[in-house]
Amino acid sequence: xxxxxxxxxxxxxxxxxxTALLTYTVAGDxxxxxxxxxxxxxxxxxxxxxxxxxxxxxxxxxxxIQTSAYRAIKxxxxxxxxxxxxxxxxxxxxxxPIILMGYYNMIFQYGNDKFIDKCKKSKVDGLIVVDLPYPExxxxxxxxxxxxxxxxxxxxxxxxxxRLKQIIKDSHDMVYYISMLSTTGGKLKESPxxxxxxxxxxxxxxxxxxxxxxxxxxxxxxxxxxxxDGLVVGSAICRVITNSVNKxxxxxxxxxxxxxxxxxxxx
Amino acid sequence: xxxxxxxxxxxQHDKYGFWGGKFGGSFIPETLKKPVEDLTKEFxxxxxNKKFINKRNFYFKNYIGSPTSFVKLENLxxxxxxxxxxxxxxxxxxxxxxxxxxxxxxxLICKAMGKKYIVGDTGAGYAxxxxxxxxxxFGLKCKIFMGAKDIKRQKPNxxxxxxxxxxxVPVYSGSQTLVDAVSECxxxxxxxxxxxxxxxxxxxGPNIFVKICGWSTSQISRELKVQIKKKFKKIPKKIKxxxxxxxxxxxxxxxxxxxxxxxxxxxxxxxxAGGPKKSKLHAAPLSRNAKIGILxxxxxxxxxxxxxxxxxxxxxxxxxxxxxxxxIHCFLKDTKRARYTYATDxxxxxxxxxxxxFEKINPSLEPCHAFAEAIKIAPKLSRDTIIIVNSCGDxxxxxxxxxxxxxxx
Numbered sequence: 103x104x105x106x107x108x109x110x111x112x113x114x115x116x117x118x119x120x121t122a123l124l125t126y127t128v129a130g131d132x133x134x135x136x137x138x139x140x141x142x143x144x145x146x147x148x149x150x151x152x153x154x155x156x157x158x159x160x161x162x163x164x165x166x167i168q169t170s171a172y173r174a175i176k177x178x179x180x181x182x183x184x185x186x187x188x189x190x191x192x193x194x195x196x197x198x199p200i201i202l203m204g205y206y207n208m209i210f211q212y213g214n215d216k217f218i219d220k221c222k223k224s225k226v227d228g229l230i231v232v233d234l235p236y237p238e239x240x241x242x243x244x245x246x247x248x249x250x251x252x253x254x255x256x257x258x259x260x261x262x263x264x265r266l267k268q269i270i271k272d273s274h275d276m277v278y279y280i281s282m283l284s285t286t287g288g289k290l291k292e293s294p295x296x297x298x299x300x301x302x303x304x305x306x307x308x309x310x311x312x313x314x315x316x317x318x319x320x321x322x323x324x325x326x327x328x329x330x331d332g333l334v335v336g337s338a339i340c341r342v343i344t345n346s347v348n349k350x351x352x353x354x355x356x357x358x359x360x361x362x363x364x365x366x367x368x369x
Numbered sequence: 370x371x372x373x374x375x376x377x378x379x380x381q382h383d384k385y386g387f388w389g390g391k392f393g394g395s396f397i398p399e400t401l402k403k404p405v406e407d408l409t410k411e412f413x414x415x416x417x418n419k420k421f422i423n424k425r426n427f428y429f430k431n432y433i434g435s436p437t438s439f440v441k442l443e444n445l446x447x448x449x450x451x452x453x454x455x456x457x458x459x460x461x462x463x464x465x466x467x468x469x470x471x472x473x474x475x476x477l478i479c480k481a482m483g484k485k486y487i488v489g490d491t492g493a494g495y496a497x498x499x500x501x502x503x504x505x506x507f508g509l510k511c512k513i514f515m516g517a518k519d520i521k522r523q524k525p526n527x528x529x530x531x532x533x534x535x536x537x538v539p540v541y542s543g544s545q546t547l548v549d550a551v552s553e554c555x556x557x558x559x560x561x562x563x564x565x566x567x568x569x570x571x572x573x574g575p576n577i578f579v580k581i582c583g584w585s586t587s588q589i590s591r592e593l594k595v596q597i598k599k600k601f602k603k604i605p606k607k608i609k610x611x612x613x614x615x616x617x618x619x620x621x622x623x624x625x626x627x628x629x630x631x632x633x634x635x636x637x638x639x640x641x642a643g644g645p646k647k648s649k650l651h652a653a654p655l656s657r658n659a660k661i662g663i664l665x666x667x668x669x670x671x672x673x674x675x676x677x678x679x680x681x682x683x684x685x686x687x688x689x690x691x692x693x694x695x696x697i698h699c700f701l702k703d704t705k706r707a708r709y710t711y712a713t714d715x716x717x718x719x720x721x722x723x724x725x726x727f728e729k730i731n732p733s734l735e736p737c738h739a740f741a742e743a744i745k746i747a748p749k750l751s752r753d754t755i756i757i758v759n760s761c762g763d764x765x766x767x768x769x770x771x772x773x774x775x776x777x778x
Binding site: 157158159160161162163164168172175180181205206207208209210211212232233234235236238256257258259260261262265280283284285288 | 385394395396397398399400401402403404542543548552555556559560561562563660661662663664665666668671673675676677678679
């Protein structure tokens with residue numbers, strides 16, 4: 103997948119000697135329309151946009167993303183809306199990579215192949231499935247690859263060395279390193295130095311893979327990890343949406359502002 | 370899809386942990402892969418270790434109080450006519466329910482793995498109460514995740530947990546019942562798996578938890594087999610083993626020794642929670658034909674909408690109020706070895722009234738679902754048919770609900 107938009111986005115960042123910024127927002131949060139507007143607006147600063155398809159039993163998400171997911175579901179988001187948001191976004195910005203992220207039951211109910219086909223049609227660039235680990239995801243991942251969709255493998259501090267090697271070997275353009283033992287949005291419990299040490303170990307296995315770090319990254323911590331290929335910010339953004347909704351402020355403006363600030367801190 | 374003989378059902382899965390090729394598995398976040406793998410290895414080792422088995426047997430006997438009694442419900446049988454109704458009074462076990470078996474084994478495993486903290490989920494509060502008891506017994510620090518709605522309706526068990534020194538973590542997300550408690554407990558484990566052991570409260574969750582729980586509760590049917598042989602000299606020709614099914618831990622434990630028998634000789638009947646008569650909500654994924662889905666790390670029949678969002682459930686019995694069910698029960702359903710049906714809240718309450726009117730036992734609302742089925746079918750059956758109900762929980766915890774719904778007690 104040498105020519106993937108995801109690979110290209112990392113290349114662009116590298117050429118500019120900077121870390122790529124990946125944002126995570128939930129499709130339909132706080133409404134279908136707003137979430138599309140948010141995507142369009144933050145894509146000016148984000149190198150890659152992750153878009154969550156919300157599930158009501160998210161076993162790996164902390165409070166912030168749960169709140170966003172429940173709110174989106176309550177506001178009526180359906181899986182086909184997620185695809186239509188993606189399509190519309192892609193018409194607006196066809197070269198900005200978009201990664202869908204969620205839980206396997208949603209894909210399973212849609213039908214694995216049908217889901218991948220729909221991703222392809224909607225111009226989805228990558229997929230993260232939180233509860234479909236390696237090696238169980240091998241078949242699914244290779245089907246994605248056949249359709250030109252990046253299946254993004256996750257690795258964590260508990261991933262053994264042997265496993266790490268296998269996962270990296272079978273991974274596509276991007277690997278997602280979970281910074282610590284936590285659900286999303288936890289407080290950073292490892293020192294950035296130690297997180298980066300582990301990151302370099304992963305990187306050393308295959309320099310050509312783009313490795314991003316996620317979980318616990320906020321405006322406060324982003325600078326300290328600014329050496330990875332990419333950094334993912336999710337909960338901190340979802341929190342802004344929640345606060346904006348509570349204060350009846352404009353979610354699009356507020357989210358754009360935080361993403362702009364994050365980007366600035368990465369320079 | 371076929372059952373194998375002479376192999377415990379908990380071991381009849383493939384290398385990815387699926388029963389019948391499609392139920393179970395381990396749909397877990399990457400972070401949990403290693404702890405689940407470690408636990409799997411440890412359990413493989415321990416269950417072959419004679420010392421560990423002796424230890425388990427010692428605590429089952431001296432701490433839990435095995436065997437629990439097997440009694441004929443003479444008055445109830447006489448009143449209904451037809452089949453003989455018997456009960457395996459598992460609620461006599463220390464703590465008042467079958468959940469003590471799984472809790473004790475998990476505490477022993479936790480100790481063996483050198484972990485000091487143990488966490489668990491609970492619905493009716495029995496799994497939580499028992500885990501808190503076992504934790505206290507074995508010197509472990511214990512946290513119990515419980516839906517806020519359940520904390521209110523099962524207060525006696527919460528009091529017990531606190532008394533045992535456990536911390537109850539109330540869960541306010543979603544429907545504030547067992548499903549949310551399990552999710553929150555898993556989230557906690559994701560964040561603390563380096564020093565904490567997780568005990569899933571039933572035969573649900575990632576493959577290894579189904580196995581550990583089933584291995585623990587199977588004590589019930591080992592005892593029962595001996596007791597039946599003693600009472601009847603041999604295994605009678607017509608037996609029906611009726612058990613309530615929420616996650617399915619007591620039902621598996623009650624049946625495991627009898628699965629290899631022909632179903633014409635020993636019929637296995639699982640009774641799910643049908644919810645209030647007039648409600649569309651229920652907690653009966655097997656008997657009301659839910660689709661296969663993934664919940665809490667395993668594939669099983671799950672109450673869900675078309676999109677795959679997990680549906681809210683409703684039942685008077687907190688212990689059965691769960692949208693999923695054990696993969697091994699899905700397997701038993703699809704291989705037609707067991708038959709699954711449901712009883713409504715009202716059926717369970719009526720069963721409670723009738724059983725306590727005629728007999729000295731005091732079954733909780735969960736086994737009252739099983740009694741409801743027994744009461745329904747007994748009159749139509751011959752006198753030489755032996756119905757055995759697993760009276761797996763004591764109604765003390767249901768004090769408030771029974772008072773509210775039946776006006777007395």
